Amino acid sequence: MKIGVLFSGGKDSCLALSKAMKEHEIVCLISIVSKNKESFMFHTPNIHITNMQAEASGIPLVSVSTEGKKEDELKDLERAISEAKDEYDVEGIVTGSVRSTYQSSRIETICKKLDLWCFNPLWLIDEIELLNEIIESGIRAIISGVFAFPLEKEMLGKPVDQELIKKLTVLKEKYSINPAGEGGEMETTTLDAPFFKKKIEPTETKTNYKDYSGTFEIEKARFVEK
Amino acid sequence: MILIISTCSQKLNEDEFVRPIEKLLLKNGFDFETKHYFKVSELEYDKIIICGTALKDFEYLKDIEKFSWIKDYDGKILGICSGMQIIAGVFGMKMKENVVIGIKEVVAAKQNTLINGKFKAYFLISKQPVLNNDFISLTKDDSIIKHKSKEFYGCSFHPEVINQELIVNFCKL
Numbered sequence: 001m002k003i004g005v006l007f008s009g010g011k012d013s014c015l016a017l018s019k020a021m022k023e024h025e026i027v028c029l030i031s032i033v034s035k036n037k038e039s040f041m042f043h044t045p046n047i048h049i050t051n052m053q054a055e056a057s058g059i060p061l062v063s064v065s066t067e068g069k070k071e072d073e074l075k076d077l078e079r080a081i082s083e084a085k086d087e088y089d090v091e092g093i094v095t096g097s098v099r100s101t102y103q104s105s106r107i108e109t110i111c112k113k114l115d116l117w118c119f120n121p122l123w124l125i126d127e128i129e130l131l132n133e134i135i136e137s138g139i140r141a142i143i144s145g146v147f148a149f150p151l152e153k154e155m156l157g158k159p160v161d162q163e164l165i166k167k168l169t170v171l172k173e174k175y176s177i178n179p180a181g182e183g184g185e186m187e188t189t190t191l192d193a194p195f196f197k198k199k200i201e202p203t204e205t206k207t208n209y210k211d212y213s214g215t216f217e218i219e220k221a222r223f224v225e226k
Numbered sequence: 227m228i229l230i231i232s233t234c235s236q237k238l239n240e241d242e243f244v245r246p247i248e249k250l251l252l253k254n255g256f257d258f259e260t261k262h263y264f265k266v267s268e269l270e271y272d273k274i275i276i277c278g279t280a281l282k283d284f285e286y287l288k289d290i291e292k293f294s295w296i297k298d299y300d301g302k303i304l305g306i307c308s309g310m311q312i313i314a315g316v317f318g319m320k321m322k323e324n325v326v327i328g329i330k331e332v333v334a335a336k337q338n339t340l341i342n343g344k345f346k347a348y349f350l351i352s353k354q355p356v357l358n359n360d361f362i363s364l365t366k367d368d369s370i371i372k373h374k375s376k377e378f379y380g381c382s383f384h385p386e387v388i389n390q391e392l393i394v395n396f397c398k399l
Contacts, residue, residue, distance in 0.1 A: 023237055094238075101329055105329070108327050116282070
């Protein structure tokens, strides 16, 4: 089946892509660039890096921008999926949704309307199991945003690794932080994956942080041979 | 021993519709085996859970004769979404178009052992069975049905997403 993957460039969409590749032909990645940093639907930090991630993966990217107003976002998502269907004959969509019924039901509704299959290969996976699977599958991601107490500035730019999992496990028990960031507590950016022909190396970055909310923005990056 | 039956025609959908039920049973200490419906032959199981599948997947409806064993089965069955449609199909119920995607409130109409009261449920359906005389509805909207004499249940929403206790209660029957 020809598949388009909803792709934010974070750890979850990369793992979903990795799983989908084993079963189907991936014909494009679909990214929504939201101008609204509080977007309910779409990951925002470093979304521009999806261009490099797509190039590194050798998969075409369908990128659509949105103002990020709550229900208009969905029209823009539908436009992006529709464009992918027309341009690449997409028959099904893969998402990295883990637990958000808000997000998944809206994507399912669009797929139903456009007569497309919908796959959510990470659906209901345990968050710690998800993080371990990401690491074991060779996906190298960094924390590109933190948005909840007590997540510290020092976490920004740090890799998603076993050390981070230990820290997030403690924070889950103590503060009910969702370790996978499903509650919007944090965002990630993938710099390398087994299906990347080259890895991405940030060369200029900017950190913004105040009151347990911050981003690690990759302003410039380059490809590095693996 | 519980048998979990996959109705997914696409393997990738099993991560979404089968794996979460396996993990729930594992977490609650129930012994189970999982098989795709193509491979179900022996029925040496106390209970069977027939899982759901993708909204666009209707292959199982073309294969309804492969489920004819249901009528003679002596154990307990819980059919979720497409599983409910399969049970309905075996007992000759017709389907009506009824697209429900997302969270919706459900009200139990009859006291039962699976779930009671008013609760929110996650739906992902496009067809719903029209009840016949073999079945009764346990909710006001026919989202949970039960065979009149056998312990065969159909559930049109996905209790593995919200209301996991429904599946656990079924496994304890």
